[in-house]
Amino acid sequence: MTDWHRSDLTVGDIRLATYSYGDAAESDRPAIVLVHGWPDTHHLWDNMAPQLAEHYRVFAYDTRGFGESTRPDDVASYRLDALAQDLFAVIDSVTDGGSAHVVAHDWGSVQTWEAVTTPGASTAIASFTSVSGPNLDFLAEWARAQLSSPTPGNIGRALSQVASSAYTGFFQIPGVSDAFFRALGSDKLWTEFLHAIEGTPRENVSFAPTLREDMISGLKLYRANIRGKLARPNPRPTSVPVLEVVNDRDIALRPAIYGRTYTHADKLWRKSSTTGHWLPYTNPAYLAATAIEFIDAIENGTSSAPNTIDRARQLGAPLPLTGKLAVITGAGSGIGRETAYALAALGCEVVLADIDTASADETATECKAKGVLTNVYELDVSKTSAVTEFAETVRARHGVPDIVVNNAGIGLGGSALDATEEQIDRLIDINLRGVISGSRAFAKQMVARGAGGHIVNLASAAAFTPSRELGLYSASKAGVLMFSESLRAELADHRIGVSAICPGIVNTNITAATEYAGVDDQEAMARKVSGFYEKRNYTPDKVAREIVRAVVSNKAVVPVTPEAKFGYRVYRFIPWVSRIAARAKLTG
Incomplete structure (x- = not known):
């Protein structure tokens, strides 16, 4: 979209393509940074940015390995700690050393979880809206809890998540999975896939011209992080206000895996709906309104948006209808x-x-x-x-x-x-x-x-x-x-x-x-x-x-x-x- 304005940022050996939407120079408005996942770029937010820009200064960036940013060849460069430092650098750049609210999806959410659990994160991240992307340390802890108490319910929940995540095993095989996406990673096929699995509209969905390359280089995210995190989880607390947007129809992530987030997040809210994994594509207006509602609540102490976010406050273990x-x-x-x-x-x-x-x-x-x-x-x-x-x-x-x-x-x-x-x-x-x-x-x-x-x-x-x-x-x-x-x-x-x-x-x-x-x-x-x-x-x-x-x-x-x-x-x-x-x- 023409309303994105690019300006690059260098972090070590990595060049990050950063973008501001519209007139982001209005310094009296809070800043919001949008972080995409696999296999997207900043274009994931094309349909949300106009609505968000009515309230905030909107920024986004292509994470390393995607879009116009640098694509490191080595797997280690895609570790979550490095990605978290990229996010801190972007926030520092677009706010002149201030803080920003973060809305992140999929692997963008996973890496933002790494950032908000980094000591001192609250000075840079004012709030975090997490969409379809768990903290991998919390996920590993949850999985171990299910297996340590092997009741039928726990085993069923664990097996359900294993089935939903089975594709990640395929992504771990470099030669095979790379070849698969090299052959099938086209805009048309990906659009049809998203439409088939959760009804993502064929129109108004924006992909970067680098989609095939993004699919392949982004597989290093899975190889660099999943096995290590699951084998050696290190769950850390965060004081950053967090809103978990839980999609009940997420094909990759079952709602049960978010059940222990409250044990590590001091200020946690939760909102669930019968939506799918690619919510920024399927219902951008709903997600934008949800984020605005939450951020307004954090900025003002009370929400100026119609749907008072305090109803989703999570003070203990998640209840079945929390946030409804x-x-x-x-x-x-x-x-x-x-x-x-x-x-x-x-x-x-x-x-x-x-x-x-x-x-x-x-x-x-x-x-x-x-x-x-x-x-x-x-x-x-x-x-x-x-x-x-x-x-x-x-x-x-x-x-x-x-x-x-x-x-x-x-x-x-x-x-x-x-x-x-x-x-x-x-x-x-x-x-x-x-x-x-x-x-x-x-x-x-x-x-x-x-x-x-x-x-x-x-x-x-x-x-x-x-x-x-x-x-x-x-x-x-x-x-x-x-x-x-x-x-x-x-x-x-x-x-x-x-x-x-x-x-x-x-x-x-x-x-x-x-x-x-x-x-x-x-x-x-x-x-x-x-x-x-x-x-x-x-x-x-x-x-x-x-x-x-x-x-x-x-x-x-x-x-x-x-x-x-x-x-x-x-x-x-x-x-x-x-x-x-x-x-x-x-x-x-």
């Missing part, structure tokens, strides 16, 4: 409250919405006690315009959510013939239209972001259990179930999961607020039904656990409670039994 942003409607009580507790306990920042903000505030108190950021909003999900406005508020103040739980709902019992039009409208507006509105508003944001996500919609066992006294309620929940199944199919290509949760008889306060069409003594009926639910005593925290499992495992339909699981199978395989049972009068 979750939105829960109907969070003031029952299943919504317990789901908020469960997600907060797993490291999610939670945004709580309820028509009763006083009850939502009570939920928020417990969530905050778990050490996560928590915010409360008043929301009436029956009003589509309010849901749309709420979604935009969440995006502007907190960012695009990773998890949305459309939980708000009401009950309506009694005869469908006796129900009033007002009761029917309210039921459908809240139970069905509210779910549709919330799903649509947030799904649009997730699709635009391009980093996946998960939507949970609360249906009910009533969706597949017909009853003469729950016909209208069942219809609203059956609509939620079928909408969720259909939306799941629609969003699959965007790696956005959709789960329909179908609880049976759960002891929540929905029974106390349920209206019963055609019943004169509403209070007596409410006491009777509530008493039955209390005796059943299936608590909402158990449903919350199933919701979390659905998110983690991307389950489609989740019947909860024994009667729901039984009813689901009966309706699927012997529906005539359900139809006969539906005639029974339950509340007479």
Whole structure:
């Protein structure tokens, strides 16, 4: 791209081609240095640089062995300690002895890890955003921990990473791997490869004209470092603020390998998404926004970007959903409250919405006690315009959510013939239209972001259990179930999961607020039904656990409670039994 301006830097016998983007002379802005990996050059950042340049002075360079920089012939010249000194020299040059924030990918991240664990690194490196590149010493330590405690889970995680890294063994064979890339290392073939493995767009992907040479000389990175680091790891601490961007669909690096980073990084944040290894190519806007968010937080103490990075703060061992942003409607009580507790306990920042903000505030108190950021909003999900406005508020103040739980709902019992039009409208507006509105508003944001996500919609066992006294309620929940199944199919290509949760008889306060069409003594009926639910005593925290499992495992339909699981199978395989049972009068 023409907006890169080159100026060379000499480090010993190595000439490094360094680049500034646009007008990088504005000294009042923080500096950011971008470090590429194999087999890329500074062109990896072509699609991110314009967005970053709106906030910082942007610099990049071709690391030794790549692009227009010197290509040493000997393998030893590619050791990580030498590469780390190159980075320090670039930072010193572009900042006149100051400090810079570093965003690095793949081997660029590996060598930056070497730099930030070098004593005194914090004087030169203000922060480090690590993308798809581990600290090799930490990786070796993690691998030894798995093998020293050979449980099925540990062995499985270790074998998964070995399988993902199998290509590195091939890269260790000089004659064979060099010849392979000499024959196949063309722009066209590499573009098709990236497109095939993770959907990297064929257009707007920039490679240097030296791609084939870069592929071959860059193999020395693997030969100079992997065997030595794995055989003799030397994990060192760092006080540099670090954000680990973890890609759940990384073909080379499994998320589990980052599990011990917190033991060495004093200031560690983490953000994960259902993205692949070459994130700077596949979703540069998302990665740029993530880096801006983090760097702003470090520069200002608080983030001026919408998606508050403090939610990804890692104070201990990584939790399953650390760094995720979750939105829960109907969070003031029952299943919504317990789901908020469960997600907060797993490291999610939670945004709580309820028509009763006083009850939502009570939920928020417990969530905050778990050490996560928590915010409360008043929301009436029956009003589509309010849901749309709420979604935009969440995006502007907190960012695009990773998890949305459309939980708000009401009950309506009694005869469908006796129900009033007002009761029917309210039921459908809240139970069905509210779910549709919330799903649509947030799904649009997730699709635009391009980093996946998960939507949970609360249906009910009533969706597949017909009853003469729950016909209208069942219809609203059956609509939620079928909408969720259909939306799941629609969003699959965007790696956005959709789960329909179908609880049976759960002891929540929905029974106390349920209206019963055609019943004169509403209070007596409410006491009777509530008493039955209390005796059943299936608590909402158990449903919350199933919701979390659905998110983690991307389950489609989740019947909860024994009667729901039984009813689901009966309706699927012997529906005539359900139809006969539906005639029974339950509340007479």
